[in-house]
């Protein structure tokens with residue numbers, strides 16, 4: 001499977017750090033980040049094809065050269081396409097909750113997703129995850145070692161990272 005993984009330099013045409021947002025929805029946060037930080041690259045993975053297309057239209061209208069959007073399931077795309085230790089930051093804000101226990105397997109925040117985040121984060125890379133739901137907070141506690149509704153987890157190995165908060 002790893003032979004299919006795509007170097008970010010081929011996606012963006014440069015070696016700048018890459019931040020990934022999963023489930024950006026309307027994408028306004030990501031669009032603002034990309035406009036504010038032209039020295040970074042931003043990659044959005046949005047399962048809803050219409051929402052992804054709408055963000056792409058805004059990217060074109062705002063002439064943002066450092067933002068790419070792909071429509072699909074982030075769990076699959078990250079596992080198959082994202083190289084090891086290559087993502088400077090993940091942004092996951094209010095992912096779909098799938099609150100029923102029988103829908104647990106559909107949740108983004110499951111152990112295999114946590115494993116993919118750990119595999120793909122660069123040394124010192126950060127996962128930003130916000131949720132107002134208890135089961136996602138529990139996930140954060142277990143895998144991101146955080147106890148609040150906002151988790152920021154830094155992969156060990158960077159300069160200046162403290163591990164968790």
Ligand SMILES: C[S@@+](CC[C@H](N)C(=O)[O-])C[C@H]1O[C@@H](n2cnc3c(N)ncnc32)[C@H](O)[C@@H]1O
Nearest residue numbers: 023024025045046047048073074093094095096
């Ligand atoms: C509740 S909305 C939040 C949107 C945005 N992050 C915000 O805070 O306003 C959740 C978004 O995540 C997307 N999403 C859920 N699961 C996903 C997955 N596995 N891969 C990619 N996108 C996903 C949904 O399509 C939806 O746009």
